[in-house]
Amino acid sequence: MGQFKVLKSLVVDSLDTITKGSLKYHLWMGFLTIVILIGMYCYSIQLDEGLSVTGMNDRVSWGLYISNFTFLVGVAAAAVMLVMPTYILKDIDFKQAVLIGEGLAVSALIMCIAFVIADMGGPAVLWHMIPGIGVFNFPKSMLAWDVIVLNVYLFINISIPFYILFRHYQGKEAKHNVYLPGAILSVFWAVAIHLVTAFLYQGLQARPFWNNALLGPRFLASAFAAGPALIILVLAIIKRFTEFKVEEKTIKKIAMIVTVAAQINLIMLISELFKEFYAPTHHSESAYYLFFGLHGKTALLPWIWTAITLNVIATAMLTFNKLRNNLNVLYLCCIMLFVAIWIEKGFGLIVPGFIPGPYGKIVEYLPTGIEVGVTLGIWALGAFIFTILAKTAIGIELGKLQFKSKKDTV
Amino acid sequence: MKNKNLTYYALLFLIIVLSSCKNEGEYHSVSDRIKAEEKPYHGTLTSEELLAGRDLIKITEGEHTFLIPERKSQIKSFACIECHSKPLSQMKGTDKAKAHWDITINHANIETMDCATCHNGEDMNNLKSLTGRNIDFNLSYKLCAQCHTTQFEDWKGGAHGKKISGWTPPRASMTCVECHNPHDPGFKQRWPAQFNTKKAIERNEGLDH
Amino acid sequence: MSENKKWYSLDLGLNKKKGSSGSCGCGKTEGGCNSHKEELSAEEFYEAAINASIGEERHKDGFEQVFDVKMDRRTAFKKLTASLLIGAGAVSTSCSLTTSGDAKEKAQIDWEEQFKGNYKLMTDDEKKKTVDRLMRSYELRTGKNISMTAENAAEDVLFGYAFNISKCQGYMDCVSACVEENNQDRNSEMQYIRIHEMKDGEGFKFDKADDNYYHEVPQEGHFYMGTQCFHCDDPPCVDVCPVQATWKEEDGLVVIDYDWCIGCRYCMAACPYDGRRFNWSKPEVPENEVNKNQHYLGNRMRKKGVMEKCTFCVQRTRKGKNPACVEACPTGARIFGNLLDPNSSIRWVLENKKVFRLKEDLGTEPKFWYFMD
Numbered sequence: 001m002g003q004f005k006v007l008k009s010l011v012v013d014s015l016d017t018i019t020k021g022s023l024k025y026h027l028w029m030g031f032l033t034i035v036i037l038i039g040m041y042c043y044s045i046q047l048d049e050g051l052s053v054t055g056m057n058d059r060v061s062w063g064l065y066i067s068n069f070t071f072l073v074g075v076a077a078a079a080v081m082l083v084m085p086t087y088i089l090k091d092i093d094f095k096q097a098v099l100i101g102e103g104l105a106v107s108a109l110i111m112c113i114a115f116v117i118a119d120m121g122g123p124a125v126l127w128h129m130i131p132g133i134g135v136f137n138f139p140k141s142m143l144a145w146d147v148i149v150l151n152v153y154l155f156i157n158i159s160i161p162f163y164i165l166f167r168h169y170q171g172k173e174a175k176h177n178v179y180l181p182g183a184i185l186s187v188f189w190a191v192a193i194h195l196v197t198a199f200l201y202q203g204l205q206a207r208p209f210w211n212n213a214l215l216g217p218r219f220l221a222s223a224f225a226a227g228p229a230l231i232i233l234v235l236a237i238i239k240r241f242t243e244f245k246v247e248e249k250t251i252k253k254i255a256m257i258v259t260v261a262a263q264i265n266l267i268m269l270i271s272e273l274f275k276e277f278y279a280p281t282h283h284s285e286s287a288y289y290l291f292f293g294l295h296g297k298t299a300l301l302p303w304i305w306t307a308i309t310l311n312v313i314a315t316a317m318l319t320f321n322k323l324r325n326n327l328n329v330l331y332l333c334c335i336m337l338f339v340a341i342w343i344e345k346g347f348g349l350i351v352p353g354f355i356p357g358p359y360g361k362i363v364e365y366l367p368t369g370i371e372v373g374v375t376l377g378i379w380a381l382g383a384f385i386f387t388i389l390a391k392t393a394i395g396i397e398l399g400k401l402q403f404k405s406k407k408d409t410v
Numbered sequence: 411m412k413n414k415n416l417t418y419y420a421l422l423f424l425i426i427v428l429s430s431c432k433n434e435g436e437y438h439s440v441s442d443r444i445k446a447e448e449k450p451y452h453g454t455l456t457s458e459e460l461l462a463g464r465d466l467i468k469i470t471e472g473e474h475t476f477l478i479p480e481r482k483s484q485i486k487s488f489a490c491i492e493c494h495s496k497p498l499s500q501m502k503g504t505d506k507a508k509a510h511w512d513i514t515i516n517h518a519n520i521e522t523m524d525c526a527t528c529h530n531g532e533d534m535n536n537l538k539s540l541t542g543r544n545i546d547f548n549l550s551y552k553l554c555a556q557c558h559t560t561q562f563e564d565w566k567g568g569a570h571g572k573k574i575s576g577w578t579p580p581r582a583s584m585t586c587v588e589c590h591n592p593h594d595p596g597f598k599q600r601w602p603a604q605f606n607t608k609k610a611i612e613r614n615e616g617l618d619h
Numbered sequence: 620m621s622e623n624k625k626w627y628s629l630d631l632g633l634n635k636k637k638g639s640s641g642s643c644g645c646g647k648t649e650g651g652c653n654s655h656k657e658e659l660s661a662e663e664f665y666e667a668a669i670n671a672s673i674g675e676e677r678h679k680d681g682f683e684q685v686f687d688v689k690m691d692r693r694t695a696f697k698k699l700t701a702s703l704l705i706g707a708g709a710v711s712t713s714c715s716l717t718t719s720g721d722a723k724e725k726a727q728i729d730w731e732e733q734f735k736g737n738y739k740l741m742t743d744d745e746k747k748k749t750v751d752r753l754m755r756s757y758e759l760r761t762g763k764n765i766s767m768t769a770e771n772a773a774e775d776v777l778f779g780y781a782f783n784i785s786k787c788q789g790y791m792d793c794v795s796a797c798v799e800e801n802n803q804d805r806n807s808e809m810q811y812i813r814i815h816e817m818k819d820g821e822g823f824k825f826d827k828a829d830d831n832y833y834h835e836v837p838q839e840g841h842f843y844m845g846t847q848c849f850h851c852d853d854p855p856c857v858d859v860c861p862v863q864a865t866w867k868e869e870d871g872l873v874v875i876d877y878d879w880c881i882g883c884r885y886c887m888a889a890c891p892y893d894g895r896r897f898n899w900s901k902p903e904v905p906e907n908e909v910n911k912n913q914h915y916l917g918n919r920m921r922k923k924g925v926m927e928k929c930t931f932c933v934q935r936t937r938k939g940k941n942p943a944c945v946e947a948c949p950t951g952a953r954i955f956g957n958l959l960d961p962n963s964s965i966r967w968v969l970e971n972k973k974v975f976r977l978k979e980d981l982g983t984e985p986k987f988w989y990f991m992d
Contacts, residue, residue: 050923051882052807052899057612061887061897121882121897121924124733128862128881135737135863135879143861143885181415188419205855205981206891285826358893359815359846360826363612440777440852440984444958444966449775451960455939564992567971568964569783570951576940577778577956577963589951597837597950602791604798605833608808613831 006403010169013401014392021391024241032384039377042370043118051121054371059363060354064371065119067346068378071226072108072115073150073197074219074345078227079105079157080190081257083183097250099397100238101231102161103389109154111382118374142200149193156186165396170403194219207353208283209290212275218268219345224261226341228254229334234390236331244394248327255330259318262337266315269308289362290352299364300351307343310336457575461582464574467548474566477582479574481548488547490534498531516594528553528592554586721759728756738876738915739866743771749878750915757920765911767919770937772870778931778986779871779958781968782845785992786952789814789836789843796947800932801918802910804902811896811929812847812944845952846977847944848873848894848929849985856886856895865926871958871986872933874916875926882924891978892985895928931955958986 021029046053056063082101086094117123128134129147138144160182167174198216205211232254239246276287288294290304314336317323324330356362367375395401437443465480482488493509494501517523530538537545537553545552555562564570565583572589574582586592735749746769757765794812803809815828819840828844837843850873857865857873864879865886887895901923913919914934921927932942936955940946945953956965968974972990979985 050898050900057899058887058896059612061884116883119883121884121926122880122922125879125881128737128864128879135740137858137861137863140858141861141885143859143883147861200885201888204859204889205983206889353888356826358891359813359828359830360824361613361830437852440958440986443852444777447775447777448959448961450962451775451957453773453775455773455776455937457939460940560992564972567967568956569781569954569968569972569990570786570992572948572951573941573945573964576938577936577965578939579962581964589949597788599835599837600790602789602814602833602836603795604791604810606808606810606831609831 006166006170009403010166010401013169013403014388014395017395017401018388018391025391029384029387032380032387035380036377036384039374039380042373042377045370046118046374047123053368055365055367056371057363057365059357059361060351060365062119062350062354063365064346064367064375065115067350068375069112069115069119070197070201070350071342071345072112072382073193074223074341075227075230076105076108076112076150076153076157077190077194077220077223078231080187081224081228082231082254083190084187085253094250094253097231097235097246097254099161099164099393100234100390102157103386103393104227104231104234105157106154106161106389107382107386109150109157110385111378112150113154114378114381115375118378142196142203145196146193146200149189149196153186153189153193156182156189160186161393165393169396169401191220194223201349201353206358207286209286209353210349212272214268214272218265218272221261221265221268222341222345225258225265226338226345228258228261229337229341232258232334233331233338234386236327238390238394242394243398251327251330252325255318255324255334258334258337259315259324262311262315262318265341266311269311285356285360286352289355290348294356295362297355297362297364299366300347303343304348307340307348310340311344314340451579453578455578457578457580457582460575461580464582466574466582469549471566477575477580478548478551478585479582479588481550481585481587485547488535494534498534513593516596517592550587550592551585554592725756725759728752728759732756732878735878737863737879739863739879743769746915753915753919761906763906763909763911765909765913765919767913767915768934768937769915772868772872773937775957775959776870777958778850778936779956779965779969780850780931780987781954781965781972781974782987782989783952783954783992784842784844784989786950787814787843787845787948788950788952789816789832789838789841790949791836792947792949793845793944793953796943797929799908800910800935800943801930802902802904802913802920803896803927804898804900804921805905805908806903807899809896809898809902809927811894812845813893815844815846816841817844844989845944846892846894847987848890849892849977849983849987850929850931851892852984852986853982855889855891855981855983859885859889861885868916870937872916872931872936873928874930874933875928876916877919877921877925877927880925882926884926886926891981891983895926898923898925898927 054063054065079098079101082094082098085091086098117126120126129136129144131138131148136144138148160179163179163182164174195216198219201207201210202212202215232251235246235251235254238244273287273291276284280288285294289297290300293301314333317329317333318337324333351365355364392401437446461477465483466477467480468475468477487493515523515525526538527540528537530536530542530544533544535547537547537550539545539553540556551562551565561570565586568581568583571586572584574584586595590596732749732752736745738746738749741749750767750769754765754767757763791814794810794814797803797812798805798810801811803811813830815825815830816832816836816838817824817828819842821827823844832838850867850871852867852871854867854873857867860866861883862879862881864881865873865875867873882897884897887897898921902921904920909920910918912934914930914937917930917933932940932944936942941955945955954964954968956963958965958969960966968990969988974988974990976985976988
C-alpha cells in the first residue's frame with residue numbers, strides 16, 4: 001500500500017515537473033505538439049483514403065515508414081552499449097548516460113511501433129496480432145518474432161529505469177540483484193531485436209538485395225554507430241540546457257564505441273560493394289540502381305552518395321584521437337554519422353530491395369507530402385516522449401523530485 | 411547460479427529455433443507429392459452441368475477416350491447434297507457456282523492444297539482423306555491430323571486446344587475447327603483486349619506526380 | 620498434423636475449440652469439420668461465460684433477457700466489450716431505438732464481422748454463418764442479392780497450371796476475363812495476370828520485356844509469356860504472414876482471408892513472382908459489372924488496405940470449372956487441371972512436354988509450368 005502511495009506521488013510530481021519549465025522548454029514542447037498534430041491530421045487523411053495517398057505502390061510496397069522503423073530499431077538497440085558497461089562491468093562512468101540511453105530506447109521503440117502501425121493497411125484489425133486473442137504465426141513469421149522481441153524489449157527498457165528511478169525517488173539505492181538479471185537479459189535482447197529485424201529482410205529469397213548473410217551484422221554495426229551517436233548529441237543538449245552533470249569522460253567513452261562501430265560498418269560496406277561490383281550478377285541490379293542508377297532511373301543517387309560521403313568523412317575524422325577528443329568536432333561527426341546511417345539503413349536499404357521488381361520492372365519511389373507529414377509527426381512524438389522521460393529522470397537524479405511522506409509535508 | 415540460468419536461456423532459445431525450422435510436411439517437392447498421392451479422380455465434382463444440353467460424340471484415339479462436339483448440326487448449309495445434288499464436275503458453270511464466294515483458301519499453298527484435297531467432289535456430304543477414303547464431318551480432326559501430326563498428338567493428350575468441360579471429368583475437348591477456320595487456319599493480328607493506363611503512368615512518369 | 624499447435628489463439632467464442640481445427644486449416648482430412656461437436660463446445664462456452672459473469676442466480680433475470688436477444692452464439696465476451704463501446708458511443712447506431720431495423724441489423728452484422736475469427740480456423744458452420752452475413756450485408760447496402768459460397772477443398776485434388784509459350788499471342792483476353800470474373804478494382808486497374816512481350820533471340824529477359832504494350836499483337840519477332848500467382852507448394856508468402864491470413868489449402872490454392880489480413884504487405888515483399896496485389900485505396904466495381912457468383916476466399920468484394928491475389932478462380936474451380944483465364948484464352952495456351960489425377964490433361968503435359976518453372980532455384984515449388992510446342 002505504501003508503494004502505491006509513492007507511485008501516486010511520483011506520477012503527480014512528474015506531471016508537475018513536465019508541465020513546468022523555462023520558456024525555451026515550453027516553446028520546444030509546443031513546437032513538438034504542433035508537429036504531432038500535423039502528423040495526426042496527415043494520418044487521418046491516410047486512414048480515410050487508404051495508403052494510396054503515400055508514394056508506395058505494388059512495386060515499391062514499403063517506403064518511408066518501414067525505412068524509419070528499421071533505422072529506429074537500431075537506435076533502440078544501441079542503448080545496450082551503455083547498459084553493458086554500467087550494470088554488468090560496473091563502470092560507474094556511464095551511470096548517468098544509461099538512464100538517458102534507455103529513455104531513448106523507449107521512445108525509439110514507441111516510434112517503431114507507431115511507424116509499423118502507420119504502415120498497416122488495416123489498423124482496425126491489429127488485434128489479430130495480439131497473441132492469445134488473434135492468431136499468431138509464430139515461430140514461422142519473422143514479423144511475429146519482431147513483434148514479440150520489440151515488445152519485450154520495450155518492457156525491459158521501461159521497467160529497469162523505472163525501478164531505479166523509483167528507488168532514487170524514495171531516496172534509496174537501487175538493489176543490484178533486482179535489476180541486474182534484467183540488465184543482462186536486455187543485453188542479449190538488444191542484439192536480438194536487431195538481428196530479428198535484419199532477418200525480416202534477410203530471409204526473403206525474393207529480394208536478392210536483402211538476401212545476404214552480411215545484412216544482420218551490418219545492421220548491428222551501423223546501429224551501434226548511429227545509436228550512441230544520437231546519445232552523445234542528446235547528452236550534449238542535456239548538458240547545455242540542464243544542471244544534469246554529464247562528464248566529458250562519459251561522452252568520450254561513448255565516442256570510442258561510435259568510432260569502432262563506424263569503422264566496422266565501413267569495412268562491411270566495402271565488402272558488400274566488392275561482392276556486388278567485382279563480379280556483378282543479375283542479383284546485383286538493385287545495388288547498381290542504388291549506387292549508379294538503372295536504365296536512366298536515378299532517384300536514389302543523391303541520397304546514397306551523400307550518405308557514403310558523410311559516413312566516410314565522419315569515420316575518418318573519428319579515427320584520429322585528436323579530432324575525436326575535440327567535443328565540437330565530435331558532435332559534428334555524430335550528426336554526420338547519424339544522418340548517413342539514417343539514409344543508408346532507411347531509404348538506402350528498403351527501397352532498392354524492391355527495385356527492380358521481381359520481373360525487372362522499375363518503378364521509382366518518392367514519399368508524398370502526407371507520408372512525410374506522418375513521419376515527422378511520429379518523430380515529434382518520439383522527441384516529445386523522450387523529453388518527458390528525460391525531464392522526470394533528470395529531476396529525480398538531481399534530487400529535485402523526492403518522495404516526501406505526509407509527515408514531512410505537514 | 412548465473413551460469414545455470416544462462417544455460418536455461420540458451421536451451422530455451424535453441425528449442426524455439428529448432429521448432430521454427432521449416433516443417434514442410436512429408437514431401438520434398440510437389441512432384442513427390444503427386445507421385446505419392448496420385449489417384450484417378452472420381453470425386454463428386456463433374457463437368458456434367460457444363461456439358462448439359464450439348465450434342466457430344468465420344469471418340470477414342472490411341473489411349474485417349476473423350477468427347478467432342480457434334481459438328482454437322484452446327485454447319486449452316488449442311489447437308490451439302492441439298493445443293494450439291496450432282497457431282498461437282500457437272501455443277502460447274504451453273505449459277506450455283508457463286509454460293510461459296512466468301513471462301514478463299516489461305517492454308518498451305520496451291521501446290522499442296524486445294525478444295526479437292528479435303529472435299530470429295532463426288533460425295534459432298536463427306537470429307538476425304540489423302541488416300542481418297544471418306545471422313546465424316548463430325549470427325550474432321552482426322553483430316554487435319556494427316557499433316558499436323560504433332561498437333562494431333564498434343565490435342566489427344568490435352569496440350570493443344572481448348573476444353574468445353576472444366577478440369578473435372580468427363581473430358582470434352584473442342585476440335586480443330588472450333589478455333590481454326592479450316593480454309594484460313596492462322597490466328598490474326600489484332601489489338602490486345604487491355605491496356606493498363608495506371609501502370610504506364612507509374613513507369614514513365616513515376617516521379618512526376 | 621501437428622499444425623494447430625503453432626496457433627496461439629485464445630477462444631473468446633470467436634473461433635471454435637482446438638482439436639479439429641487442423642482439418643479446416645490444412646483440409647487434409649475430410650471436408651466436414653465436425654461442426655456438431657464445435658457447436659456444442661461453443662454452447663458450453665456460452666453457458667460458462669454466463670455462469671462466470673452472474674454465478675448461480677441465472678434464472679431469467681434481466682441480465683439474461685438482455686443477453687437472450689436474437690444474436691448468434693459469439694455472444695458473451697463480445698457483448699461485454701460491446702456494451703463498453705456502446706457507452707462510448709462507438710456503436711450507438713446499433714442500440715439506438717430510433718434507427719430502423721435495417722440499420723440495426725447492418726450494425727449488428729458489421730460488429731460480428733469485425734470480431735469474427737480467422738477463416739482458416741473456422742468450422743464449416745462458422746464459415747456458412749460469415750458467408751450468410753456477408754450476403755445479407757451486401758443486400759442491405761445495395762438492395763441486390765449475391766450468391767457466396769464457402770466450399771472447402773475437394774479430396775484427391777491438387778490444382779496445377781501449364782502455360783504454352785508457343786501458343787500465347789498476347790491478346791490479353793485472359794487479363795480482361797480475370798478482371799471481370801474476380802471483381803478487381805477498376806480505379807487502380809488492378810490485374811493479377813501480366814503478359815510479357817519478349818524479343819525473339821534474347822531468351823527470357825523479363826527486364827527487357829514489355830508487359831504493358833498497346834499495339835497489334837502478335838508483334839513480329841516477339842513471343843509472349845504470362846505470369847500470375849503460381850500457387851507455390853512451398854509459398855514464401857504464407858510463411859511470412861504474421862497472422863496467418865494467407866495459407867495453402869489442401870487442393871494447393873494459396874488463398875487469403877481478406878477480413879483477417881492486417882495489410883502489412885510482408886507477403887508482397889516475400890513473393891518472388893509478383894503474384895500479390897494490395898488495395899491501396901477502396902476498390903470499386905460498377906454495380907452492374909459485379910460478378911455475383913462469389914466465394915469467400917475468391918472474388919468477393921475486398922476492402923481497402925488488404926492483400927489479394929489470383930486464386931485460380933476458386934469460385935469456379937471448386938465447382939469443377941476451369942479458371943476464367945483458361946476459358947477466355949482464344950489460343951488454348953492455358954491448361955488447368957488436377958495434378959493428382961493421372962488421366963488429366965495437366966498430367967499429360969507434365970509427362971510429355973518439356974516443362975520448366977520460373978526461378979526454380981528459390982525452392983518455392985510453383986505449381987505453374989511453362990512449355991513449348
